Amino acid sequence: MPFIVCTSHLRDVGPLQLEPVAGRTVREALQDAAQRYPRLLNYILDDQGDVRKHIAIFVDGTLQARDSVLEREVGEKDEIYVLQALSGG
Amino acid sequence: MSDRILLATRKGLLDFAKRGNTWVIAGQSFLGQPVSAVLRDPDNAFLYAALNLGHFGVKLHRSKDDGNSWEEIACPSYTGIATDSEEKANLQLIWILERDHQGHLWAGTIPGGLFKSTDNGDTWQLNEFLWHNPARKEWFGGGYDSPGIHSICIDPKRAGYMALAISCGGVWLSEDYGETWRPSTKGMVADYLPPEQADNPNQQDPIDWCNAQVSQIIFGCSITTGFFIQKIAAPPGQGYTHRRHPLILLLRCIQKILNKRGLCRVLRMNTVIRSIVVSA
Numbered sequence: 001m002p003f004i005v006c007t008s009h010l011r012d013v014g015p016l017q018l019e020p021v022a023g024r025t026v027r028e029a030l031q032d033a034a035q036r037y038p039r040l041l042n043y044i045l046d047d048q049g050d051v052r053k054h055i056a057i058f059v060d061g062t063l064q065a066r067d068s069v070l071e072r073e074v075g076e077k078d079e080i081y082v083l084q085a086l087s088g089g
Numbered sequence: 090m091s092d093r094i095l096l097a098t099r100k101g102l103l104d105f106a107k108r109g110n111t112w113v114i115a116g117q118s119f120l121g122q123p124v125s126a127v128l129r130d131p132d133n134a135f136l137y138a139a140l141n142l143g144h145f146g147v148k149l150h151r152s153k154d155d156g157n158s159w160e161e162i163a164c165p166s167y168t169g170i171a172t173d174s175e176e177k178a179n180l181q182l183i184w185i186l187e188r189d190h191q192g193h194l195w196a197g198t199i200p201g202g203l204f205k206s207t208d209n210g211d212t213w214q215l216n217e218f219l220w221h222n223p224a225r226k227e228w229f230g231g232g233y234d235s236p237g238i239h240s241i242c243i244d245p246k247r248a249g250y251m252a253l254a255i256s257c258g259g260v261w262l263s264e265d266y267g268e269t270w271r272p273s274t275k276g277m278v279a280d281y282l283p284p285e286q287a288d289n290p291n292q293q294d295p296i297d298w299c300n301a302q303v304s305q306i307i308f309g310c311s312i313t314t315g316f317f318i319q320k321i322a323a324p325p326g327q328g329y330t331h332r333r334h335p336l337i338l339l340l341r342c343i344q345k346i347l348n349k350r351g352l353c354r355v356l357r358m359n360t361v362i363r364s365i366v367v368s369a
Binding site: 047 | 144146148164179
């Protein structure tokens with residue numbers, strides 16, 4: 001099973017330690033995590049179900065393109081990190 | 090006179106209480122988080138606070154104990170909302186929260202949708218009449234990328250009467266609790282538009298809209314577009330009188346002198362002056 005962990009800024013919203021999730025894609029993994037963290041999806045995805053503009057998702061340490069990450073396949077022991085992108089100046 | 094002020098700020102929600110002749114902070118919530126709108130329901134003492142968390146989007150919280158604790162509730166959402174443009178709509182900001190005489194909640198948003206809740210915020214419904222009105226295609230953002238409803242005024246005397254102010258989308262009136270709407274901007278002037286469009290009702294940019302505290306006037310407004318202040322001098326829907334405040338005329342003279350002498354270039358001076366005019 002892949003694993004998922006979120007930035008500490010998502011305290012009370014998502015897992016702050018690596019947790020196993022079910023799913024063959026990042027989207028499925030997030031949806032499975034949302035079963036235990038019902039507020040999670042609205043913090044990561046916008047009203048159209050796309051990854052929010054300033055959210056960064058890494059899979060095994062590699063930053064994923066925001067417009068394709070949800071359909072990226074994940075395998076056993078893959079680690080999904082959900083962070084907020086640094087923006088502004 | 091009220092003895093409590095709820096202040097929504099970019100750094101949290103502050104709750105002020107009157108103590109003698111001064112005000113003190115009696116409570117604080119969401120410290121460090123931008124609070125874009127706040128509302129207190131006088132019937133049940135519920136509080137509502139809209140947050141704009143940037144990376145994580147817009148959130149809405151409700152307190153059932155007058156601000157001591159909060160729970161996150163459903164937000165107005167554009168999921169599944171049909172739009173004619175290629176760009177799909179997403180909630181960017183809850184700009185105003187209001188409550189009508191029926192106890193229903195209203196939320197004005199960017200990108201311009203109006204939402205209503207009949208169950209204390211558990212669910213929200215988009216106002217379809219306004220969203221699908223062809224006039225909305227002419228709205229545009231004033232300081233933001235998209236247009237937004239920043240003011241919702243509930244008529245204190247006439248049941249069903251409401252007014253919206255939209256930047257930039259003019260002023261809209263309803264007489265049936267929001268079931269139907271009509272534009273009402275006769276007399277307003279948008280000097281930032283080409284002259285032939287200056288009176289376009291769908292592209293006026295009211296900065297603020299509020300109820301006047303007198304019996305003969307239900308709606309008052311303060312609008313600045315450069316050096317103009319527009320005041321209501323008639324009941325709503327019967328047109329607006331365009332006035333120039335003396336202070337603004339003085340500032341404009343100073344600008345002309347500085348520009349003419351080449352001392353500096355004053356491109357624009359924006360001041361926000363709240364003013365209400367009473368009409369008998």
